[in-house]
Amino acid sequence: MKHKVKFLIITLIAFCGIAIGQERLIQKGNEKFESYSFSPAIDIYKKVLEKGYVSADLLQKLGNSYYYNADYKEAAGIYKQLVSDYTSDVTAEDYFKYAQALKSIGEYDTSKSIMNKFIEETKKDGRASAFTEDRDFMSEIEENSGRYTLGSFEYNSPYSEFAPSFFREGLIFSSDRDTGNFARYRHTWNAKDFLDLYEVNADSSSIENVKKLGENVNTRYHESTSVVTKDGKTMYFTRNNSEKRKTVKDNKGIVRLKILRAQMNEEGIWGEIEELPFNSDSYSVANPALSPDEKTLFFASDMPGTLGASDLFMVSINQDGTFGTPVNLGSNINTEARETFPFVTSEEILYFSSDGHPGLGGLDVFATKILRQDFSGKVLNVGDPVNGQSDDFTFIFNEELRTGYFASNREEGLGYDDIYSFTETKPLTFDCLQKVTGTVRDKISNEVLVGATVKVIDENNVELLSAITDSDGNYNLELDCNKGNFVRALMEGYVPFEEYIGVSDGKPKIIDFYLERDRITAGFGDDLAKLLQLSTIYFDFDKYNIRKDSEVEIEKVIAAMEKYPSLKLKVNAHTDSRGTEEYNLWLSQKRAESTVNYMIGKGISSSRLVSEGFGETKLLNECEDGVKCSAAQHDRNRRSEFIILE
Structure with missing residues (x-):
């Protein structure tokens, strides 16, 4: 009996030791996960799984680690296990990432089915709204596809090259080639250390022309995603948050990213490097881009007010080099997922990468037309071959030459990330x-x-x-x-x-x-009343004073005489045949004179006006005395004419 108790105690101690060891291992993995060190987190979580320990939380973190490390095949497998074995613990975000991972490995039907579950979980999410709109996104993407012819980039290495930006006659790009350190976390806010910026003349095919930027720009930490002003004298670029040669971590142990501005001195060396005022130790600011007039800086950040994992913002650059207040580009551009790597063309088309808008998988490149800093226009997926099942990002484009570059981690690449050149054969159209x-x-x-x-x-x-x-x-x-x-x-x-x-x-x-x-169309003898399409100038029965409704018509004649000072008119008045000839002649003369006097009273010189009454002597129809006519037929004869004399 004593031996059995002793064996049981030893077994319990061993079991507890194993459990404690697993908990410590999981805690260590969680620390790596929380600091965005996904590759080490993956290694640790896999060891825990191999020992037979599994939970919903572990699968969620492992799946997310694969997802953010752009290993979508492994991510899809882990998410599948999570959804199958822990249905009650699956969140809407798990469904979304699972659907995106499936799309990235070409399983579109299953991806659509999982996306429907995401929509059921959260219809208020902007991504759910986008997918439930009456739009066939795959057809739209297919329609936009085939607009680019891809080419090679001679300077790719077995490591990572991405973030091309135009500089002089060539490019600046980011790479980890000198350290052999794969930069697999560059899509997160804790981009891996030891990425540096390089310069190359894009017209040369010699690898010897690739030169690392000076030590004022490149440090022992991470530098990437740059943009240079047109005069080549100012550069904005991304760097790890650091101070006195040491990285600075936030309260979660994360090394954030910041945008810096460098000025080129007379010797052609980048110097005078300064931080932008809206950088922070508690959130990241990265991936700068400039508007065509270089008065606005675009960037990505997870600062307060961000809708998703990262949003696109803009900030005005004042004439004295200071900055305004950053403004979020809004929910038409930004989703609850990742929007990053902006670029603005000379025609104010904003290109960016996102995994929140409907795409082909992973990060896709999207485009929208900026209208007077309004970002409510349609967002288009640029389609294949720029976009595919992998991550596609850091897209730049010269609209004059219709050529550009982007980066992707597609399987056929030489390194983990590669830069590709392209030529646009058919421009995108933005319906406006x-x-x-x-x-x-x-x-x-x-x-x-x-x-x-x-x-x-x-x-x-x-x-x-x-x-x-x-x-x-x-x-x-x-x-x-x-x-x-x-x-x-x-x-x-x-x-x-x-x-x-x-x-x-x-x-x-x-x-x-x-x-x-x-x-030229009006000359001597023409009736200005017809030319101006005047309505009949009415007088009350048996009266010759100007009525209010007739004043409106006469004012039009006055306006013409004011516009043409040399214009002289003869005002002719006519009556119908009702009444005696003598009376009608007298009445028409009074009405003509009354019209002229009204116009003189409004400032028209009497030397420019003549009046004459014709009574019933010039009827326009057969409505003479004794002929039965309708009121409308008689009205046709009751008219005023403004005959041009000069």
Whole structure:
């Protein structure tokens, strides 16, 4: 009995020792995981699994470690075990990463099924909303594919090369080639140490032309993702948070990233390096990019206010070199996942990498058109062959040459990350249709012009489209708000008029045209009333004072005489046949004189006006005395004329 008790105690002690050993091992793995050291975390978690210990938390952390280390095949296997064995412990984020991992290894149908589970778990998540919209994302990606022809980059090594940026006639890029240290954590905020920045003339094929930037830029720690101003004198780049040759950790033991600014001195050496004021020891700021006018800096960060693991931000660069307040680019760009590695082209197209927007797997490259610092435009996946099942990132593009570079960790590469060159054969199109509506009118009479033509003409004077005004003088057009256009109104007998609409945010615009008469179409003897499309000038029965409604019509004639100072008119008044001839002649003369006196009272010189009454002597129809006519037929004869004398 004593021997059995002794054996039981020894067994319990051994078991407890094993359990304590496993707990310590798991604790060590968790420490590595929390500090984003995923490769060591993977090694530790695998040892624990090999010893037979498994839990939902362990599988979640191991799956995430593989996921963030871009080993999507292993990640998918671990997530599958998690979902199968610990269904009640699976979070929405687990489903999302599992779906992304499956997509990255080409299992699209299963990925879609798992994504539906993610949507069921959290419909408020922006990523869920994106996938539940009535859009066929795979068809859209396929439509955008085939726009690029890939080429090689002569300076790739068996190690990592990524983050190309334009510099002079060549490039600056990041690599760990001098240390042989694989930089597998560069997509997280604790990018591995010993990445350095290198310069190369892209037109040369000799590896000897690859030169490491000076020691002011490169340190014993991590430097990557740079952008240089057009004059080649200022560079923004990413570096580990460090001070006095030692890394600085936050309260979680994480070495964060910061953006620094370097100035090139007269000797051509990078110096005068300074931190940007919005850097922090408690969050990361990385991956700088500049706007075309170099007045705005774009970057990635997980600072407070970030929607996901990392978001894209922008900050204004003041004329004196100081900075404004960083602004998040918003939920149309940023998701609850990772948005990073921004680049802005000369035509203000923002390219970036994300694993939150619908893609082909891992990090994909996306593009959106910036409209006056508005980021609400459609986000497009640039498609294959730039994007694939692996991580694709650090995309840069020269729109003038239609060439560029990006990095990827696809299997056929020479190293862990490789840089690829590309040529764009078909530009991306960003639908931005702006509705332009309005009315075309006579400038003087304010009457609508029916049948006027309104054209859209581009900046190269090429007519793009046109519309004809309807019975109310209205037109309706849709034009491309990504480009500047002229909107031109034309009508026979009128001087054409146009208005320029520059690149805009696409909001509807109303343009009303008021066309001026071409003075050549009006000459001696013409009736200005017809030219101005005046309504009948009415007088009360048996009266000759000007009525209020008639004042409006006469004011149009006055406006014409003010515009054309040499214009002289004869005001003719006519009546219908009702009443005696003598009375109608007298009444028409009084009405003509009353009209002239009204115009003189409004400032028109009497030397420019003549009046005459014709009574019923010049009827326009057969409605003479004794002929039965309708009121409308009689009305046709009751008219005023403004005959041009000069």
